[in-house]
Amino acid sequence: MEASPAKDAILRRHLDLPADLGSAGVVPWEALDEIAQALRMPTDGLLVDVACGRGGYGIEIAKRSGTRLIGVDFSAVALRDARRIAARRLGPGRAEFRVGVLTDLDLPTGVADAIMCTDSVQFADPPAAALSEFRRVLAGGGRLALTTWQPTSPGDPRVVSRLRNLDLRRELESAGFHHVVVEQRLRWRAAERGAYEEAVATVDDGRDPALASLREEGRRALDSFETLQRIVAYATAP
């Protein structure tokens, strides 16, 4: 992915992202206003971007809100990119990136004013363990923003197993969060479809593994596109 300008270009076009944002998910640019507002961070507060990948979305939100940023991901390669991008977009000293996992952030209890986790909570095994960890790391009243997918029909066998029974409202409430809002975003889903359609139609020399992987992911996703809903969730820590 790090060395695939073709894949980045396809996603950038359909998600309307600026060049060199440094993302790995499929969150469109229009979502960032909404997420930044929902997180309601105090200037000088601390935002934690969990499974941040190359960090672009968290860096952009920290920039808009004037907060400090800690990004956590289990890919040291992605974090190397994130450090470079943060130095360019935020300047020195505002952001730190650490290797960690969704279910163990290795951060003190109650340290974060806000946590965001884009297109990644479904990788935690189980997602409920990640939500408990997010609650532990958030200060009381701290805000959480998640983007992911949920099955249109719970338990649908055509849906990958990690998403098949995901029910964020139930999981967030069980983890003790308040003010839980879980909503569908049809326009985000349409942008994602556009990117997959272009990836599937792109002819290349077969030497770009990230493009090949997006094409494969696109084929699978388009085959049963209606089985998943694009979801954003917000909640407040008690």
Ligand SMILES: C[S@@+](CC[C@H](N)C(=O)[O-])C[C@H]1O[C@@H](n2cnc3c(N)ncnc32)[C@H](O)[C@@H]1O
């Ligand atoms: C689809 S990408 C999203 C990255 C970023 N949040 C974004 O939206 O651009 C998923 C990310 O989750 C990370 N990841 C997957 N499983 C993880 C785990 N158990 N702990 C920490 N990071 C994980 C991957 O390394 C990857 O960077």
